Each structure stands twice: as C-alpha cells, then as structure tokens.
Amino acid sequence: MSQKNKNINPNFKKSKRKEHSPKLLSDKILAGDKISLSHALSLAESVLEKDRSAISTILKNYNPSDTKRIAVTGPPGAGKSTFINSFGYHLAKLGNKIAILTVDPSSPQSGGSILGDKTRMESLINQENVFIRPSASGTESGGVSAATMESILLCEMAGYDYIFVETVGVGQSEVAVSDLVDMYILVVQPGSGDELQGIKRGIMELADLYLVNKADGDKIDLAKLSAKAINSAKSLMHPKAHGISPQTILYSSDSLINIDIVQKTIEDFFTNISENQYYRINRNNQMSSWLTREINKSIIETVEEIEQIQKLKSSLQNQINNSEAFPIEAGRIIKQAIKEIFNSTP
Ligand SMILES: Nc1nc2c(ncn2[C@@H]2O[C@H](COP(=O)(O)OP(=O)(O)O)[C@@H](O)[C@H]2O)c(=O)[nH]1
Numbered sequence: 336m337s338q339k340n341k342n343i344n345p346n347f348k349k350s351k352r353k354e355h356s357p358k359l360l361s362d363k364i365l366a367g368d369k370i371s372l373s374h375a376l377s378l379a380e381s382v383l384e385k386d387r388s389a390i391s392t393i394l395k396n397y398n399p400s401d402t403k404r405i406a407v408t409g410p411p412g413a414g415k416s417t418f419i420n421s422f423g424y425h426l427a428k429l430g431n432k433i434a435i436l437t438v439d440p441s442s443p444q445s446g447g448s449i450l451g452d453k454t455r456m457e458s459l460i461n462q463e464n465v466f467i468r469p470s471a472s473g474t475e476s477g478g479v480s481a482a483t484m485e486s487i488l489l490c491e492m493a494g495y496d497y498i499f500v501e502t503v504g505v506g507q508s509e510v511a512v513s514d515l516v517d518m519y520i521l522v523v524q525p526g527s528g529d530e531l532q533g534i535k536r537g538i539m540e541l542a543d544l545y546l547v548n549k550a551d552g553d554k555i556d557l558a559k560l561s562a563k564a565i566n567s568a569k570s571l572m573h574p575k576a577h578g579i580s581p582q583t584i585l586y587s588s589d590s591l592i593n594i595d596i597v598q599k600t601i602e603d604f605f606t607n608i609s610e611n612q613y614y615r616i617n618r619n620n621q622m623s624s625w626l627t628r629e630i631n632k633s634i635i636e637t638v639e640e641i642e643q644i645q646k647l648k649s650s651l652q653n654q655i656n657n658s659e660a661f662p663i664e665a666g667r668i669i670k671q672a673i674k675e676i677f678n679s680t681p
C-alpha cells in the first residue's frame with residue numbers, strides 16, 4: 336500500500352451537497368449570502384442542462400445597477416493579483432463591496448497560479464465586503480465569456496459594486512474579457528521595453544489605464560522609463576471609442592504610491608463614460624454579442640443532435656480524407672441537408 340493510501344478513511348462518505356431550488360438560491364444571493372453565491376457560480380460553470388436552467392431562472396431576478404466592471408490584465412508576474420489585493424483593500428475600507436473573479440482558460444495547467452493568487456490576496460480574504468472566486472477550469476458552458484458574464488451578473492445580484500476580473504490565461508482570455516467589462520487595466524512591470532514589445536499591440540490598444548507596477552526600491556527609474564515607452568506607443572494608437580485618452584500611472588503594491596491617483600482616475604473614467612453614454616452603449620453591445628454567441632451555440636447544438644446530420648458529417652469527413660471533396664463543398668451540402676430537414680418538419 337502506498338504511503339498516500341494510508342491517509343484515506345475507508346468509512347468516509349462524500350457528503351451530498353444540498354440542492355437548493357433556484358428560487359431559494361436567488362433569494363439568498365439577493366440577500367448577499369456568499370455561500371449561495373459560490374454555489375451559483377459553480378452552476379454558471381456547469382454544462383449540465385439542469386444547471387443552465389437554474390442559472391437562467393436565478394438571473395430572472397437580476398436588476399441592472401451602476402456597477403464598475405474592471406478587467407485587470409497583463410503578463411504573468413506583473414503584479415495583477417497583488418494590485419487587486421492592495422487596491423481592493425483600499426476600496427473595501429472605504430465601504431465598497433468588491434468581487435474578484437479570475438478567468439483562466441488554461442487552468443488545468445496553471446492550477447498553481449490560482450493557489451498563488453490566493454496568497455497574494457491575503458489582506459482581502461477576511462474582509463466581510465469582499466468576495467474572491469478563483470475560477471475553476473469549468474468554463475466550457477460557452478467559453479470563457481458566457482460563464483464569466485453570468486458570474487459577473489450573479490456577483491452584482493449579491494450587491495457587489497466593484498467587479499474585478501483578473502485574466503491569468505494566455506492572450507485569448509485578455510481579448511475575450513474586454514467584451515465583459517466597462518474598463519480595461521493593463522498592468523506591466525518595469526522593464527527594458529522588450530517586455531512591452533512582448534505584449535501584443537491589440538492588447539495594448541484595449542487598455543483604458545496603464546499601470547506600471549512595482550515602482551518601488553531600485554526599480555523606480557526603470558518604471559519611469561517604461562511609462563515613457565508606453566506614452567510614446569500610445570501616441571500612435573487609434574483614439575478610443577469612448578473618447579477618453581488612457582492614463583499611465585506608476586504604482587507600487589508595496590509602497591502604495593499613487594493609490595489615490597489610481598482611484599481618482601478610475602472614478603473619473605466611470606463618471607465620464609456615464610455622462611457620454613458609452614457606459615450604456617458598451618453594455619448594450621456586450622449583451623448583443625452575448626445574444627449572438629448563445630444563439631449560435633444553440634443552433635449548433637441542436638443541429639449536431641440530428642442523427643441524419645451526424646451521418647452526413649462522417650460521410651463527408653471520409654470524402655475529404657479520400658480527397659474526394661473539399662470542406663467548402665461539404666459546408667454547402669450540410670446547409671442544404673439542414674434546410675431540407677426543417678422544410679419537411681410539419
Ligand atoms: N516590489 C514589488 N513587488 C511586487 C509588487 N506587486 C507584486 N509584486 C511581486 O511580484 C510577484 C508577482 O505578483 P502577482 O501579483 O502574483 O502577479 P500576477 O501574475 O500578475 O498576478 C510576486 O512575487 C509579488 O510579490 C510591487 O508593487 N512591488
């Protein structure tokens with residue numbers, strides 16, 4: 336018997352989690368109950384039909400409110416979690432309710448980083464008005480976007496007014512998350528400039544605020560140089576849709592240098608985008624994208640369940656393998672077959 340097995344209690348029975356009705360869960364979430372919120376977030380990450388249905392019922396009780404949804408992105412190790420910890424603590428002390436979600440499309444491989452993030456968020460963990468959710472890998476219910484959008488809405492139902500979404504995955508999550516938030520913060524650490532070159536231009540252009548983190552100790556001069564490099568890159572970028580030019584701020588989670596400026600910049604950003612309507616327009620656009628994703632997903636799932644289509648698909652696959660057809664033709668054949676099936680349905 337291996338050393339590990341000695342620790343297993345043979346009489347241990349996994350306790351069955353109590354199933355709450357969506358109605359009860361939704362009442363408890365509205366009352367701010369963290370355990371119910373956690374439970375609902377697990378449902379949001381599930382692909383089971385009964386869980387999808389429960390989330391859909393719970394979200395019927397969602398009422399829009401003027402919350403602040405903020406993405407915190409940047410290269411691994413730049414200090415995203417530490418920033419959220421220090422800044423979130425500051426906001427929580429001022430009486431705000433803070434929720435922190437992490438988005439990680441590659442989490443089976445990076446389980447370690449999630450544990451790391453929890454230790455970086457030590458000051459926050461015990462705060463009554465803070466909720467932290469390191470995401471599980473289960474973002475299959477329609478990709479990162481659908482599950483995270485549902486999670487954001489659930490946190491808002493529970494009364495959280497600042498929702499931070501930290502991306503810990505690779506490039507794709509950094510772009511996808513921009514479709515879920517009002518404001519996009521890019522955290523970088525002081526570097527030679529190569530560091531900046533490593534960040535894709537598309538991601539640089541998404542930022543509404545650049546934070547040069549770790550501007551402390553012997554890194555202050557390097558941090559100033561990085562800020563200068565960002566500012567000159569910025570001058571070549573397209574103007575933002577909201578018309579607000581992104582600021583570059585030196586920050587340190589250790590010394591808390593400029594924490595008040597960061598707070599004011601974020602607050603001013605939200606005031607401005609509310610006044611110029613970008614806040615509403617952007618959220619409406621995000622809902623439209625979500626609608627399109629859900630409709631496309633439903634169409635694909637429905638069609639893939641049709642036996643005739645499954646058979647046709649594998650026969651087309653064989654033809655392609657034998658160089659008898661190209662995918663473009665296969666696509667047209669499938670489209671025709673789907674039309675015929677629906678036309679013949681009474
Ligand atoms: N000196 C200094 N170190 C920092 C600062 N912020 C983060 N770090 C360190 O940088 C490392 C990576 O931080 P983390 O927040 O996990 O980065 P993330 O991967 O972007 O979330 C950790 O060892 C932190 O202690 C800072 O403001 N100053």
Ligand SMILES: [Mg+2]
Pocket residue numbers: 415416417452501503
């Ligand atoms: Mg992190």
